[in-house]
Amino acid sequence: MLFNSFEFILIFLPTTFFVFFFLNGFWGNKASRIWLLGASLFFYGWWNPFYVPLILGSIIFNYGINRILIFPQSKHTDFRRIFLALGILGNLALLGYFKYTDFLIENWNWAFHAKIEPLNFILPLAISFFTFQQIAYLVDSYKGAVKETNLFDYALFVLFFPQLIAGPIVHHLEMMPQLNEPINRRINPKNVVSGLLVFSIGLFKKVVIADTFAIWASRGFDATEIITLLQAWVTSLSFTLQLYFDFSGYTDMALGSALVFNIRLPENFNSPYKALNIRDFWRRWHMSLSRFLLDYIYIPLGGNRSGLLRTCINLITTFFLCGLWHGAGWTFIFWGLLNGIALIVHHFWLKTEFKMHYFFSGALTFLFVNFAWVFFRADEWKNAVQILTAMLGFNGVGAFELLPALYILFFLGIVFGAKNSMQWARQVNTKTEAIYIALFLAFFSLLQLNNFQISNNKTMEFLYFNF
Amino acid sequence: MILFKTAISIFLATVFFEIFLTYSPFRGGISPVQYDPDIGMWHKRNFQYVYEKDCYSTPYMFDERGLIKNNYNFNPDKKDVIILGDSYIEALMIKNKNIIHNSLYREYSGKLNFLNYGLGGTGPTQHLEILKKFAQLERAKYLIEFISLDEGWGRDLEEVDPQEFGWSNRALVHLNFSDLNHYETLKPPAMGIKEQLREALANYELYGYLKKTFLYYKNKLASSENGFSPSNIPYGSRDWSKNWKQIKGAVIQINKLSKANHVGHRVIIFSPDRNHYKIISQFLTQHKILFIDLVGELEKLNIALDAITFACDGHWNDETHRLFAHIIKSKFPLTG
Numbered sequence: 001m002l003f004n005s006f007e008f009i010l011i012f013l014p015t016t017f018f019v020f021f022f023l024n025g026f027w028g029n030k031a032s033r034i035w036l037l038g039a040s041l042f043f044y045g046w047w048n049p050f051y052v053p054l055i056l057g058s059i060i061f062n063y064g065i066n067r068i069l070i071f072p073q074s075k076h077t078d079f080r081r082i083f084l085a086l087g088i089l090g091n092l093a094l095l096g097y098f099k100y101t102d103f104l105i106e107n108w109n110w111a112f113h114a115k116i117e118p119l120n121f122i123l124p125l126a127i128s129f130f131t132f133q134q135i136a137y138l139v140d141s142y143k144g145a146v147k148e149t150n151l152f153d154y155a156l157f158v159l160f161f162p163q164l165i166a167g168p169i170v171h172h173l174e175m176m177p178q179l180n181e182p183i184n185r186r187i188n189p190k191n192v193v194s195g196l197l198v199f200s201i202g203l204f205k206k207v208v209i210a211d212t213f214a215i216w217a218s219r220g221f222d223a224t225e226i227i228t229l230l231q232a233w234v235t236s237l238s239f240t241l242q243l244y245f246d247f248s249g250y251t252d253m254a255l256g257s258a259l260v261f262n263i264r265l266p267e268n269f270n271s272p273y274k275a276l277n278i279r280d281f282w283r284r285w286h287m288s289l290s291r292f293l294l295d296y297i298y299i300p301l302g303g304n305r306s307g308l309l310r311t312c313i314n315l316i317t318t319f320f321l322c323g324l325w326h327g328a329g330w331t332f333i334f335w336g337l338l339n340g341i342a343l344i345v346h347h348f349w350l351k352t353e354f355k356m357h358y359f360f361s362g363a364l365t366f367l368f369v370n371f372a373w374v375f376f377r378a379d380e381w382k383n384a385v386q387i388l389t390a391m392l393g394f395n396g397v398g399a400f401e402l403l404p405a406l407y408i409l410f411f412l413g414i415v416f417g418a419k420n421s422m423q424w425a426r427q428v429n430t431k432t433e434a435i436y437i438a439l440f441l442a443f444f445s446l447l448q449l450n451n452f453q454i455s456n457n458k459t460m461e462f463l464y465f466n467f
Numbered sequence: 468m469i470l471f472k473t474a475i476s477i478f479l480a481t482v483f484f485e486i487f488l489t490y491s492p493f494r495g496g497i498s499p500v501q502y503d504p505d506i507g508m509w510h511k512r513n514f515q516y517v518y519e520k521d522c523y524s525t526p527y528m529f530d531e532r533g534l535i536k537n538n539y540n541f542n543p544d545k546k547d548v549i550i551l552g553d554s555y556i557e558a559l560m561i562k563n564k565n566i567i568h569n570s571l572y573r574e575y576s577g578k579l580n581f582l583n584y585g586l587g588g589t590g591p592t593q594h595l596e597i598l599k600k601f602a603q604l605e606r607a608k609y610l611i612e613f614i615s616l617d618e619g620w621g622r623d624l625e626e627v628d629p630q631e632f633g634w635s636n637r638a639l640v641h642l643n644f645s646d647l648n649h650y651e652t653l654k655p656p657a658m659g660i661k662e663q664l665r666e667a668l669a670n671y672e673l674y675g676y677l678k679k680t681f682l683y684y685k686n687k688l689a690s691s692e693n694g695f696s697p698s699n700i701p702y703g704s705r706d707w708s709k710n711w712k713q714i715k716g717a718v719i720q721i722n723k724l725s726k727a728n729h730v731g732h733r734v735i736i737f738s739p740d741r742n743h744y745k746i747i748s749q750f751l752t753q754h755k756i757l758f759i760d761l762v763g764e765l766e767k768l769n770i771a772l773d774a775i776t777f778a779c780d781g782h783w784n785d786e787t788h789r790l791f792a793h794i795i796k797s798k799f800p801l802t803g
Contacts (some may be wrong), residue, residue, distance in 0.1 A: 170757070208487065212491055212492065213494070215492045216492070340797045341549070364633050403490065403491075407491075432472075436472055436473070436475075438477045439473060439476040439477065439480075440477075440479055440480045441480075443476065443477050443480040443481075444480040444483060444487075447480070447484045447676075448484070448487075448493075450490075450680060451493055451676065453683070454679045454680050454683040455493075455679075
C-alpha cells in the first residue's frame with residue numbers, strides 16, 4: 001500500500017489508529033500490538049501477498065540468529081562470530097538473490113557471450129530496507145547492545161508499517177523502548193496533530209511538488225537523443241528537485257504516521273541541498289542510510305584510522321556498496337563511486353586548509369550532486385552521457401520553456417532559503433493552527449491525488465519504493 | 468468558529484488548487500466555448516488558452532468574432548474563403564500557423580482570405596446554421612465544407628440525429644428534414660440555471676476537473692454497458708437512414724445559399740468508412756457539387772491513416788493539415 005493512496009489515507013490509517021488505541025484502552029497493550037502487527041502485515045501484503053511469507057521467514061531467521069548471539073552460554077567469541085557471519089550472509093544472500101541475480105546474469109552474458117535467461121523477479125517490496133535494518137540488529141546483538149526481546153516485539157520492530165517500505169532505517173534502540181512506554185499507550189492529541197501536520201506536509205511534497213517535477217524529468221530522460229542545453233538543465237534540475245521532494249515527502253509521511261501512534265522515528269533529511277560540501281551533504285541526505293553506512297561498513301572497514309590510502313579505499317568501498325544498494329545497475333554503481341571520489345577530493349581539500357566562500361562551496365556541492373543524480377536516474381549509461389553532453393552545450397541551446405523554469409527557480413529558492421518541513425512543523429505554535437494548515441495541505445493534496453486517479457488511473461510510486 | 472475555519476481552509480485549498488492547475492503541466496483546459504442561443508455554443512471571442520494532452524501543449528486563439536485566429540493579415544480588399552468543419556478543422560491542438568486555413572493561405576500565396584469557422588462537435592446541420600449566423604457570404608468567393616464521416620471517428624452522423632440531442636458537450640441546434648428542401652429547426656434549449664452555472668464554472672480549470680471526476684466515478688460505479696456510448700454499438704449495425712437525410716439536406720441547403728450569393732461551394736470528405744464515402748460521393752456527383760476524397764488521396768500517397776493523427780488523440784497532426792492544404796490546392800484552383 002502506498003502512503004499517497006486513498007485507501008491508505010482514508011481507510012487504513014484512520015482504522016488502524018482508532019482500533020489500536022481502542023484495544024489499548026479496553027484489551028491492553030498485547031491486543032493492540034497484535035492489531036498493529038496484523039495491520040502492518042496487511043499493509044505489506046496489499047502490494048503482493050506472495051512475499052508476506054518471505055518477510056516473515058526473514059524475521060524468524062534473524063530472530064533465531066539473535067537468540068544465539070545474545071544467549072548467555074554462547075560467550076565464545078568464535079562461535080558467536082560464525083553465527084554473526086552466517087546471519088549477515090543469510091540476509092545478503094536473500095537480497096542478492098532477488099535484487100542482483102539478473103544483474104549478474106546480464107554481465108555474465110555480456111562478458112562470456114552466454115545466453116543465460118534472466119530470472120525476471122519482481123523485487124520484494126522494501127527488501128533493501130528490512131535487510132539493512134536486520135543486519136544492523138544482528139551486529140548490535142553481537143556487540144551486546146541489544147536487550148532481551150521476544151519474537152513478537154522484534155517482528156513489530158521490523159514490520160511497523162510507517163517505516164517498513166522505505167525507511168528511515170531505524171535502530172532498535174530508537175523504536176522498541178517507545179513501544180513499551182506506558183505513556184505511549186494513550187492517544188496523545190499533541191502527537192496526533194503534529195503527526196497529521198507532518199504527514200500532510202509530506203503528502204503535499206510528494207503529490208503536488210515531486211510529481212509535477214516528475215513530468216519534466218521523465219520527458220527529458222525519455223528523449224535523451226534529441227535533448228538540448230536548456231532542456232537538459234530543466235531535466236536534471238527537475239529530477240534533483242523531484243527526488244528530494246519525493247523522498248523527503250515520503251519520510252515526512254512515515255514520521256507523521258508513526259507519530260500519531262506516539263512513536264518518534266529518526267529524521268532522515270536536514271535540508272541536504274544547503275550542504276556546503278559533499279561530506280555535509282551525506283550528513284543531511286537520507287541520514288539513516290548514511291548512519292548505517294558509517295556504523296556498519298565504513299568504521300568496521302577501519303574508517304580513517306589506518307592512513308590516507310586505507311581511508312580512500314574505505315570511502316570508495318563504502319560508496320560502491322551504497323550505489324549497489326540503490327540499484328542493480330552500473331549507473332547506480334558509478335553514481336556511488338562518484339560520491340566516494342568526491343569525498344576523497346574533499347578529504348584532500350581539507351588538508352590544504354584553504355577556505356572557499358560558502359556561496360561557492362554550496363553552489364559547487366549542489367552542482368556536483370545535480371550532475372551525479374543524472375547517473376542515478378538514467379536508465380542506461382548512454383542516456384546519462386547524452387544528458388550531460390547536452391548540459392555542457394554540445395547539442396545546441398534549444399527552446400526555452402517558461403513554466404518549468406519558473407517552478408525550478410521557485411523551488412530552488414524554497415530548498416536553499418526556507419526551513420525544512422520538520423523545522424517548520426516544530427515552529428507551528430498552536431494545535432489549532434497546525435490542524436488548519438494540515439487540513440489545507442491534505443485537501444489540496446487529495447484534490448491532486450484524485451487528478452492522478454482520473455487521468456492515469458494510478459498514483460505515482462515513490463522513487464525509493466523498490467530500493 | 469471551528470466550522471468556519473474548516474470551511475476557510477478547504478476554500479483556500481480549492482482556490483490554490485485552481486491556480487496550481489492553471490499554471491502547471493496538469494492543466495486540463497477551460498471551456499473554449501460559450502452558450503449561443505442559435506447554435507448551442509460558439510467560441511468565446513478574443514479568447515486564448517492552451518490545449519493540453521500527453522502529446523501536445525498548444526496555445527490557441529480566437530479572434531473578435533470567435534473564429535480561429537489567422538496568422539496572416541486579413542486584407543479587406545481580397546475576397547474570402549469560408550471554411551466550415553468540426554474539431555478536425557477547429558484544430559485547437561495544432562500550431563496556429565499550420566491549421567488548415569493558415570496552411571491554405573500559404574498554399575494559395577495569399578490571394579484570398581481564408582477564414583476558419585470550424586467548431587468541435589458539430590456536423591453539416593450545425594455548419595449550415597453557423598454559416599447563416601456568423602459568415603459574411605457577400606464577401607466570400609468560395610466556401611470549403613469539411614465533412615468527416617465514420618462511426619466512432621468523426622461524429623457528424625450521430626451529431627445530426629436529433630434523437631441524440633445533448634449527447635455532445637453542449638446541446639446543439641438540429642434540423643429535422645422532411646425532404647432535401649424542407650426542414651424544421653430544433654433550437655437548443657434556452658439558457659436555464661444549469662446552463663448559467665456551467666457557463667460561470669466553465670471559466671475555471673476546476674470545472675473540467677470536476678466533470679472528469681464525476682464521469683470517472685460514474686463509469687466506475689455503473690458498468691459502461693448500461694450507459695450510452697457510440698462505441699458500444701457494433702460497427703456497421705446502426706441505422707443511418709435518418710442521419711443521411713440530415714447530412715444531405717444540410718449540404719443541399721449550404722449549396723443553395725452559396726449559389727444565391729455567387730459563392731463556389733466545395734466539399735472535402737474525410738471518410739475512413741468507405742461505404743459512407745460511397746453514399747456521399749454519389750450524392751455530391753448527382754448534384755454536381757465538387758468534392759475531394761481525402762482518404763482516397765492518402766491511399767494514392769501510400770500514407771496510412773494512423774500516421775496522420777497524434778499518438779494520444781485521433782485528430783490530424785500539424786503535418787496532416789499542411790498536407791491536406793497542399794492536396795486541396797492541387798485539386799481546386801481557387802482564384803482571387
